[in-house]
Amino acid sequence: AGTTRAFAQQKLTEKELLAFDPVGNVTLVHVTDIHGQLMPLYFREPSTNLGVGDAKGQPPHVTGKDFLTRFGVAPGSSSAYALTSEDFEALAKTYGRIGGLDRAATIIKAIRAERGDKVVLLDGGDTWQGSWSSLKTRGQDMIDCMALLKPDAMTGHWEFTYGTERVKQAVDGLGFPFLGLNIRDTEWNEPAFEASTMIERGGVKIAVLGQAFPYTPVANPRWMIPNWSFGVREEDVQTQVDKARKDGAGLVVLLSHNGFDVDRKLASRVKGLDVILTGHTHDALPEAVKVGKTLLIASGSSGKFVSRLDLDVKDGEVKGYRYKLIPLFSDVITPDPAMAAKIAEVRKPFAAYLARPLGRTETLLYRRGNFNGTFDDLICQALLQERDAEIALSPGFRWGTSVMPGQDITFEDVTNATAITYPAVYRTGMTGTRLKEIIEDVADNLFNVDPYYQQGGDMVRIGGMSYAIDVNKPQGQRISDMRLIKTGAAIDPSREYQVAGWASVNEGTQGPPIWEVVSSYLQRQKTVRLEPNRAVKVSGV
Amino acid sequence: FVALTVLPMAANAEPGNDAAEMIKKFTGGKEATKGKITLDLPEIAENGNTVPLALTVESPMTAENYVKEVLFVADGNPNAGVATLMFTPMSGKAEASIRIRLAQTQNVIAVAKMSDGSLFTERKTVKVTIGGCGG
Amino acid sequence: MADKPRIKLPKEAKKGEIIQIKTLVSHLMESGQRKDAQGKPIPRKIINKFTCEFNGKPVFSCVLEPAISANPYIQFDARVDEEGTFKFAWTDDDGSVLTAEEKIALKA
Ligand SMILES: [Mn+2]
Ligand SMILES: [Mn+2]
Numbered sequence: 206a207g208t209t210r211a212f213a214q215q216k217l218t219e220k221e222l223l224a225f226d227p228v229g230n231v232t233l234v235h236v237t238d239i240h241g242q243l244m245p246l247y248f249r250e251p252s253t254n255l256g257v258g259d260a261k262g263q264p265p266h267v268t269g270k271d272f273l274t275r276f277g278v279a280p281g282s283s284s285a286y287a288l289t290s291e292d293f294e295a296l297a298k299t300y301g302r303i304g305g306l307d308r309a310a311t312i313i314k315a316i317r318a319e320r321g322d323k324v325v326l327l328d329g330g331d332t333w334q335g336s337w338s339s340l341k342t343r344g345q346d347m348i349d350c351m352a353l354l355k356p357d358a359m360t361g362h363w364e365f366t367y368g369t370e371r372v373k374q375a376v377d378g379l380g381f382p383f384l385g386l387n388i389r390d391t392e393w394n395e396p397a398f399e400a401s402t403m404i405e406r407g408g409v410k411i412a413v414l415g416q417a418f419p420y421t422p423v424a425n426p427r428w429m430i431p432n433w434s435f436g437v438r439e440e441d442v443q444t445q446v447d448k449a450r451k452d453g454a455g456l457v458v459l460l461s462h463n464g465f466d467v468d469r470k471l472a473s474r475v476k477g478l479d480v481i482l483t484g485h486t487h488d489a490l491p492e493a494v495k496v497g498k499t500l501l502i503a504s505g506s507s508g509k510f511v512s513r514l515d516l517d518v519k520d521g522e523v524k525g526y527r528y529k530l531i532p533l534f535s536d537v538i539t540p541d542p543a544m545a546a547k548i549a550e551v552r553k554p555f556a557a558y559l560a561r562p563l564g565r566t567e568t569l570l571y572r573r574g575n576f577n578g579t580f581d582d583l584i585c586q587a588l589l590q591e592r593d594a595e596i597a598l599s600p601g602f603r604w605g606t607s608v609m610p611g612q613d614i615t616f617e618d619v620t621n622a623t624a625i626t627y628p629a630v631y632r633t634g635m636t637g638t639r640l641k642e643i644i645e646d647v648a649d650n651l652f653n654v655d656p657y658y659q660q661g662g663d664m665v666r667i668g669g670m671s672y673a674i675d676v677n678k679p680q681g682q683r684i685s686d687m688r689l690i691k692t693g694a695a696i697d698p699s700r701e702y703q704v705a706g707w708a709s710v711n712e713g714t715q716g717p718p719i720w721e722v723v724s725s726y727l728q729r730q731k732t733v734r735l736e737p738n739r740a741v742k743v744s745g746v
Numbered sequence: 747f748v749a750l751t752v753l754p755m756a757a758n759a760e761p762g763n764d765a766a767e768m769i770k771k772f773t774g775g776k777e778a779t780k781g782k783i784t785l786d787l788p789e790i791a792e793n794g795n796t797v798p799l800a801l802t803v804e805s806p807m808t809a810e811n812y813v814k815e816v817l818f819v820a821d822g823n824p825n826a827g828v829a830t831l832m833f834t835p836m837s838g839k840a841e842a843s844i845r846i847r848l849a850q851t852q853n854v855i856a857v858a859k860m861s862d863g864s865l866f867t868e869r870k871t872v873k874v875t876i877g878g879c880g881g
Numbered sequence: 882m883a884d885k886p887r888i889k890l891p892k893e894a895k896k897g898e899i900i901q902i903k904t905l906v907s908h909l910m911e912s913g914q915r916k917d918a919q920g921k922p923i924p925r926k927i928i929n930k931f932t933c934e935f936n937g938k939p940v941f942s943c944v945l946e947p948a949i950s951a952n953p954y955i956q957f958d959a960r961v962d963e964e965g966t967f968k969f970a971w972t973d974d975d976g977s978v979l980t981a982e983e984k985i986a987l988k989a
Contacts, residue, residue, distance in 0.1 A: 393889065393903060394798065394843065394956070422792040423877045434798065436788045646876045657789040658873055680851075710877050796950040807960075820948055824914050827946035831957075836940045838899035838960030844943075845950040847912070 217283055217300075219538050223315050228527045229517025230407035231456060232320045234313055235327050237484035238506035240335025240363070240604035241347055241624070243548045245302035245535030247607040248507045249571035250489065252290040255676055255746060258654030260466050265488030265503055276491050287509065287532035288489055294569055297609055301536045304508035306350050307548055308533040310541035312511045313354055320515075323407035328356045329484030329504070330417065330462045333375070334363035335604045337620035338555045343367045344375060346551035353544055358382045358402050362418030362462045362485060366626045368429045384415020384460060386445050387438040397433050400445050409456050409518045412449030416442065416461040418485055420660045426627050428712040437467060437657050439474060446477040455521045458482065464661030465503055472496035479523050480514065486661045487573070487603045493528045500526060506604065509533060559620070562613035564727035567734040570614070572605040572622060575651070576664050576674075576743060579735035580605055580622050584719070585668025586733075587726035588705040592632045592716075595689065596640070596670045598706035601647070601663030614733070619723050623707075628718035630707045637698040641684055644672065649680035667740065670696065677745035690740060765819040765826035769857055772817045772830075773865050778857050783816075783868035785856055794874040796845045801831070803840035803858050803866070813840035815859045822852025850874050886969065886981045893986040894961040902933065903956045906971055906979065912947035930972040931955055936965035961985055 256266030267275050269291050278284045286296035287303060317324050332351060333344025344367055351359075358381055365372055376383040376398075385398035401414040419437045422430060442459065449457050457479050461468050464486040472481055478499045489505030493514070500523070504512040510530050517525040552559075572578035581599045588597035605622035608614055635643075643665070650660040664674075673686040687696035696702070707719040727733065769778075786800035803813045812835050818828035833840050846854070855869040884907040894900050906928065913925025925947060932942040941957040959967070964987045971979040 391796075392905070392954075394954070420790055420792075423790055423875060427792060427877075434792060436792075440786065643876060649873075650875060653873075655789070660790070800956075823948050825947065828948045829946060830944040832939075832942045832944075833957075834939050834941065836935060836938060836960055837958055839958040841958050842941070842943075843954070843956035845954045847948045847950055 217534060217537050219311070222531055222534065222537065223312065225513060225515070225529055226527060227320065228515040228525055230323055231409050231411065231516040231518050232316060232324045233327065233458065233480065233482065233512075233514040233516065234316055234324060235329065235482045235502055235504045235512040235514070236309065236508070236510075237329025237462075237482070237504050238331040238487050238604065239306070239347070239508045240331055240506065241333065241339035242304060242335060242508040242606065242621070243306045243338075243346070243350060243552065245305040245308065246507060247297055247302060247609055248304070248509055249290050249293045249569065249573060249607045250288060251573040251575065253575045253743075254488075255575055255652070256466070257652045257676055260469065260656065264490050264494055265465050265486065278491070283532065283534065284491065287534075288491060293571075294610060300534060303535055304533050305535050305540065306508055307540035307544040308535055308538040309508060309511050310354060310544035311538050312531055312533065314541060316513055325404055325406055325411060325413070326354060326356045327413060327458070327460045327482055328359035329460060329482055330359055330361035331363045331484065331506075331604070332359065332361070334366060335507075335621065335624060337559055337617060337624050338552055340620070340624040340626065341555060342551070343371050348375060348379065349551055350544065350547050352380065353547055356381055357404055358384050358413050358415060358460060360384050360415035360417050360460050360462050362421055363425070365417075365421050365430050365433070366425050368626075369432060372430070382415070384413065385417035386414055386441055387416050387419060387435055389434050391432050391434045394434075401449060403449070403452065403454065407518075410452075410454050411456045411458060412452070412454035413458045413460055414442065414445045414449065416459055416463055418462040419467070424660050424662065424710075426710045426712065429626070437463065437471070439471060442471065443475050446475060450477055450521070456480070456516065456518045456523070464656075464659065465501070466656035466659060467661070468501055469494070469496055470656045472499040472501060480516070482512070489530060491530045493526065498523075500528075502528065504530065507606065559615060559617035561616045563616060563619065563724050564614050564730055565732045566608055566610060566612060566614055567732060568610050568736075570608040570618070570735065572607075573603060574663065576741040577666055577738040579738070580608070581666035582668070582735050582738055583733060584622070584723055585666055587723045588630065588707070589668050591722045591726050592630060592705035594632055594669070594703045594705035595691075596635075596702050596704045597668030598643075598704060599666040599668070600708045601651075601665050603663060614727055616720070616724065619720050619727070623719045623723065625708060627708060627710070627714065628720065629709065629714045630705060630716040630719050630722050631709055631714050632703065632705045632716065634701040635704045636701050637687065637696040640670075640696065640702065640704070641687060641698070644684050644687075645681050648674060648676075648683045652676045652683065653680070664741075671740035671742075673742040673744065675745040676743065686742070763821060763823065763826045765821040765855065768819050768826050769817065769855065772815075772857055772859070776865055778865035778867035780867055782866040783856050783858055785854065785868050785870045787854055787870045787872050790873045790875055791848055794848045794850075797848050797872060798843065799846050799854065800843040801841065801856060805840045805860065807833070807835055807838055807840055809835045810861070812837075812861045813858055814861050816840075817857045818846075819855050820846070820848060820852055821855065823847070823849050828854070848872055848874050886971065886979060888969065888981060888983055890967070890983055890985065893988045895988045897960065897962060899958050899960050900985075901956065901958055902967070903954070904931075904969060905952060905954050907952050908971075908973075910947065910949055910951045910953065914947065926974045928953055928971045928973055932970045933957070933959070934968045935959060935961075936963065940967070961987070963987065
């Protein structure tokens with residue numbers, strides 16, 4: 206990447222980003238997993254994203270140089286920067302921040318201007334959570350901004366962490382359907398949300414079915430939504446597809462928050478789905494993946510991309526398609542004025558508070574990766590020190606923005622990685638046996654060979670302890686060689702260790718919120734330097 | 747992510763409870779064929795204390811040909827027994843739903859006895875997990 | 882067993898129609914495997930049997946074990962060939978029986 210930023214930008218224009226050779230009579234526009242990110246940001250894609258079983262080596266389980274080769278992306282190009290972790294720091298200097306909902310608005314407006322009444326805009330969920338302003342407004346900041354884009358439907362996952370009452374109230378005020386064919390009430394086992402919506406565009410009746418994250422009450426606090434039960438519910442998906450076809454749908458789209466591997470399996474088993482707009486696992490793929498007759502689209506996360514899928518639909522069949530994952534280079538795209546004003550308005554009460562620098566980082570802070578990220582390493586260090594613990598546990602969330610070397614770490618950066626409704630930092634004694642049980646349990650949620658048994662996060666991040674993992678082993682046998690880093694001593698199954706962690710799904714967990722713990726650590730440290738994490742030895746790859 | 751969850755019931759039961767004996771008693775030692783039964787159980791339980799279980803058995807449910815009884819056992823609970831459902835031609839369909847307790851990750855096994863004495867079986871693994879994390 | 886059972890079924894059906902019936906009762910379903918604060922085993926107390934009859938003829942029944950969740954939910958189907966009355970009965974380990982009835986009419 207010897208190019209200067211100005212030179213690179215000369216070659217990159219809004220027009221180029223929008224360039225698309227249109228096809229057919231329907232255009233699906235998809236955004237997903239924005240996670241409360243209204244502003245342009247840095248976001249490093251994962252360098253490790255392992256697939257197991259049938260998914261091994263298949264997209265999206267391709268990273269770094271393999272990704273560039275697999276998709277024919279030139280090293281050092283804008284696409285390489287947007288889609289991979291290769292040369293990230295250098296390329297970030299060249300290509301700048303990415304995303305911003307005002308940039309997304311510009312792109313979506315342009316597509317609508319070009320394609321008129323052929324366009325459907327769908328939001329895959331994880332939209333209302335992931336930032337301080339989203340947390341403080343219980344998602345209202347995102348709801349107000351997204352409203353300007355006039356989506357046709359959405360589904361959800363982290364939305365549910367605002368609790369039953371808030372979700373109901375917010376959904377009632379949306380003005381478009383919040384779909385969840387896989388959500389039922391726990392009392393009478395009856396549908397709790399609308400399953401689908403029929404939209405007519407370009408002379409085609411388009412059925413959009415919505416699938417919320419199947420494991421919301423497992424991965425997130427069940428007590429916040431005690432009356433709703435989720436699940437993959439493959440048979441219910443089939444029932445809804447059949448119903449949609451009977452009702453005259455010429456195109457059937459699943460707006461899904463299943464995660465990519467679950468959707469790949471679903472596509473191989475449910476008949477009659479034309480398109481699955483995938484979400485949850487935050488994968489960004491520049492090509493559609495075809496499973497049988499079903500097209501799978503993966504539109505990334507954090508507001509980095511807008512997906513455009515043109516479809517030629519005739520006689521209830523997709524005869525042709527063209528797809529583009531549009532990266533939102535923020536320096537290149539003119540912000541939409543109305544959206545920019547709305548973003549400024551919703552952020553105004555928080556902007557000054559968020560901009561406070563807490564410390565500085567000498568190294569890149571990022572989160573994505575199956576086993577560790579430097580931002581999580583920082584959180585674990587804060588947990589160990591501020592809570593005087595031997596071992597720290599931090600959840601394997603896939604959202605959270607990156608901070609470049611030499612930058613201040615602001616309160617906004619910290620809350621972009623921590624803003625959740627169950628932030629309490631607990632401190633508790635745990636035996637070595639219990640620790641192993643927990644790590645094995647999380648590993649199986651990530652590496653079970655059957656995608657329907659996966660939950661789609663990354664591994665729990667561990668501070669103060671090293672371990673080895675063989676991803677191909679069954680549950681209970683993946684983890685070995687657990688050691689306290691400080692002493693090198695093997696973890697004693699019967700000894701109790703002092704463990705600090707956050708994001709417990711248990712009701713009534715006590716402790717200070719994680720952003721306070723990380724803030725006070727940073728203010729004490731002033732400057733942090735995160736060395737490469739060598740605490741996890743991975744095999745079976 | 748969580749570290750503090752306690753699994754429901756006594757989580758120390760080992761596979762090898764009385765599941766096999768209960769099935770043997772139900773079938774009279776006769777072999778049950780895989781098929782005819784659809785078990786709708788979550789892959790991962792949201793709450794081990796209340797796991798929804800839906801059963802469908804293929805059958806015309808006429809006076810001459812119907813599903814008589816369906817035995818449910820769980821091979822990882824302290825006791826294998828879950829329920830025995832008894833249908834009649836007046837049931838119209840051999841379909842039912844109940845909610846069950848699962849102490850840990852295990853198999854739920856169904857065995858159906860038809861009016862002609864033939865036997866069918868199906869099983870599904872339900873994972874009971876500590877939970878947490880997410881994308 | 883204090884609360885009244887709750888039952889969901891249609892008020893009327895066509896002759897020969899198969900309807901769905903959902904039932905819920907409040908019950909702790911004490912498994913017999915738990916211990917109290919003093920470490921003493923809490924004795925088992927569950928609903929061990931449920932039956933449904935229509936006009937005196939058996940429709941569906943089940944034997945329940947301690948692995949059934951608290952507040953047992955039982956859903957099943959019934960074919961309606963005539964108008965009449967469904968009778969439901971839940972038998973407790975203590976011998977008490979909770980009953981309920983629902984009428985169904987035939988659609989013209
Ligand atoms: Mn998600
Ligand atoms: Mn997400």
